[in-house]
Amino acid sequence: MSVEARPVRPFAFWRLVGSEISLMLSRRRNQLGLVILAAVPVVMAVAIKTSGDTGLMVSVANGTVLPMLALMMESAFFLPLAMSLLAGDAIAGEAHGGTLRYLLVTPVGRARLLAVKFAGLLVGAFFGTFLIAVVGLVAGVMVFGSGASMTLSGTAITFTESLGRLALMALFLALMMTAVGTMGLFLSTLVDQPLAVTVGCMVVVILSWLTEATSQLAWLQPYLLTHWFLQFADVLRDPPLWSRAVKGLGVAAAWMAVTGAAAWARFTSKDIGS
Amino acid sequence: MSEGGAAVVTSGLTKTFGHQTAVDDLALEVPTGSVYGFLGPNGSGKTTTIRMLLGLVHPTAGHVRLLDEPMPAHANRVLPRVGALVEGPAFHLHLNGRDNLRRLDAADATAEARTSSARIGAALERVGLTAAARKRVKNYSLGMKQRLGIAAALLQPHDLLVLDEPTNGLDPQGTREVRHLVAGLAHDGTTVLVSSHLLAEVEQMCSHVGVMSRGRLVAQDSLAGLRRAHGVRVRVTTPDLAQATDALTVLGLDEVASSAGEGASGQVTAALGDHAVEAVVPALVSAGVRVLGFSADSASLEERFVELTGEGFDVR
Numbered sequence: 001m002s003v004e005a006r007p008v009r010p011f012a013f014w015r016l017v018g019s020e021i022s023l024m025l026s027r028r029r030n031q032l033g034l035v036i037l038a039a040v041p042v043v044m045a046v047a048i049k050t051s052g053d054t055g056l057m058v059s060v061a062n063g064t065v066l067p068m069l070a071l072m073m074e075s076a077f078f079l080p081l082a083m084s085l086l087a088g089d090a091i092a093g094e095a096h097g098g099t100l101r102y103l104l105v106t107p108v109g110r111a112r113l114l115a116v117k118f119a120g121l122l123v124g125a126f127f128g129t130f131l132i133a134v135v136g137l138v139a140g141v142m143v144f145g146s147g148a149s150m151t152l153s154g155t156a157i158t159f160t161e162s163l164g165r166l167a168l169m170a171l172f173l174a175l176m177m178t179a180v181g182t183m184g185l186f187l188s189t190l191v192d193q194p195l196a197v198t199v200g201c202m203v204v205v206i207l208s209w210l211t212e213a214t215s216q217l218a219w220l221q222p223y224l225l226t227h228w229f230l231q232f233a234d235v236l237r238d239p240p241l242w243s244r245a246v247k248g249l250g251v252a253a254a255w256m257a258v259t260g261a262a263a264w265a266r267f268t269s270k271d272i273g274s
Numbered sequence: 275m276s277e278g279g280a281a282v283v284t285s286g287l288t289k290t291f292g293h294q295t296a297v298d299d300l301a302l303e304v305p306t307g308s309v310y311g312f313l314g315p316n317g318s319g320k321t322t323t324i325r326m327l328l329g330l331v332h333p334t335a336g337h338v339r340l341l342d343e344p345m346p347a348h349a350n351r352v353l354p355r356v357g358a359l360v361e362g363p364a365f366h367l368h369l370n371g372r373d374n375l376r377r378l379d380a381a382d383a384t385a386e387a388r389t390s391s392a393r394i395g396a397a398l399e400r401v402g403l404t405a406a407a408r409k410r411v412k413n414y415s416l417g418m419k420q421r422l423g424i425a426a427a428l429l430q431p432h433d434l435l436v437l438d439e440p441t442n443g444l445d446p447q448g449t450r451e452v453r454h455l456v457a458g459l460a461h462d463g464t465t466v467l468v469s470s471h472l473l474a475e476v477e478q479m480c481s482h483v484g485v486m487s488r489g490r491l492v493a494q495d496s497l498a499g500l501r502r503a504h505g506v507r508v509r510v511t512t513p514d515l516a517q518a519t520d521a522l523t524v525l526g527l528d529e530v531a532s533s534a535g536e537g538a539s540g541q542v543t544a545a546l547g548d549h550a551v552e553a554v555v556p557a558l559v560s561a562g563v564r565v566l567g568f569s570a571d572s573a574s575l576e577e578r579f580v581e582l583t584g585e586g587f588d589v590r
Contacts, residue, residue, distance in 0.1 A: 006384035015387055019380035098364025105328045107353035108381040272330040
């Protein structure tokens with residue numbers, strides 16, 4: 001008997017991406033993480049409302065400011081932590097549990113699996129970032145209304161226009177977080193312990209923040225991802241200044257290219273002994 | 275495709291980890307349609323070999339051909355025709371059995387999404403896990419995980435099944451079911467490579483045997499051939515140990531060994547080789563040996579196995 005060679009099915013890649021996303025969503029830890037990400041803007045809204053100290057909010061009188069503040073706060077630590085956890089599960093987690101060898105003998109193809117894992121991290125980054133934006137927006141509009149908003153330049157823009165700025169900000173941070181995730185994906189190909197990946201990834205993020213706070217290391221700052229997380233503020237001016245946001249995206253693209261290539265080089269040549 | 279040839283061929287296959295040679299110059303040949311028992315003590319290099327066959331580990335030297343295609347170069351073409359269970363089952367513990375199979379099916383680019391549920395259902399049925407399919411794998415016994423691992427290898431029809439210690443953790447009933455399963459698959463024409471450290475298991479289900487010891491393949495033959503090759507040992511009971519030893523040596527027998535027994539008499543044993551068994555006793559008598567007992571037995575496969583692999587418990 002000889003089994004007929006089966007053709008590769010169309011959409012097979014997307015079927016596996018779908019499987020990857022449902023696997024990420026099936027983990028209790030990840031579900032809890034999403035709840036925490038979403039809770040931050042809600043807590044901020046409640047805190048501002050109940051304290052009665054609505055200074056900034058009253059002056060702008062627009063619900064879009066709340067999700068923007070929440071995104072800025074969470075991009076410092078919570079969002080990178082979420083990406084570090086996902087990256088740890090990506091390859092090291094599968095290796096740790098032994099499921100990696102079964103995926104590879106299926107066969108999934110190492111480069112293809114890496115591409116699927118990257119796609120999963122990309123979706124995770126967008127999902128997390130836009131979750132904060134949407135929950136923050138709903139909470140913000142409920143508490144502060146949907147009036148005209150004031151830009152950082154002091155001019156007023158309409159609610160619709162400020163929605164567009166919010167969407168751009170979430171998009172910008174989602175791409176930044178994808179870069180953090182790609183760096184984590186590389187670490188994930190190095191070891192078989194998901195926790196080591198998460199810790200390693202966070203060490204890089206925290207060291208980057210420390211560098212940001214050390215003026216003697218100013219020359220290094222433009223090369224670090226964290227340096228650009230808050231540069232989106234320029235786009236909140238009127239008219240928006242794009243140059244620094246674009247430069248930040250360039251740095252993120254460079255990180256993705258370098259760490260992605262390193263992950264590929266490592267993973268496609270590695271012995272799977274787990 | 276590989277009709278009549280060999281389903282697995284390796285030449286000079288070697289893997290070293292640092293200074294340690296895990297697999298040394300292996301020339302494996304698994305005939306198409308056979309059930310090949312890959313036998314060896316724990317730590318003898320079986321699993322490393324299997325990992326190299328499947329492209330998980332890169333050989334330090336040598337070549338692998340699976341189903342007439344080079345590995346790992348053509349992995350994407352060959353592996354869809356190969357089902358595998360490697361070094362124990364591994365699953366996502368928080369998912370149930372069915373969802374784990376669904377995940378593996380999604381990973382197979384040649385699997386049709388439309389028939390996924392039906393194939394998963396059939397595989398679960400075949401290993402007797404239908405009733406437990408909705409249970410989280412976390413709550414499975416080792417035996418159930420092992421069955422689920424076999425089910426995963428049955429999601430698609432395969433030309434070759436590589437099963438690494440498939441009965442590990444199974445109770446006697448489960449072990450028997452695996453044997454039946456393997457026999458059924460072999461009957462359908464699937465070549466099966468099954469590794470084991472249990473001789474009895476290999477004896478019961480295999481047509482061919484390869485024996486590993488300390489990273490080397492020390493024997494490879496059909497089961498019947500291996501039994502034959504071992505040959506017959508003669509055993510003489512006599513008080514004249516020295517004369518008997520000389521006489522057998524003069525006669526040209528190999529591996530002559532004597533051991534003192536209780537009382538006056540002891541035993542001398544030797545490998546008969548190509549010699550006629552009826553010539554032995556007259557030769558002894560004419561040499562003046564007092565023969566109190568004589569026998570000629572072919573040793574059990576187990577003795578052969580121990581002889582090939584050494585008895586020690588030391589694992590490198």
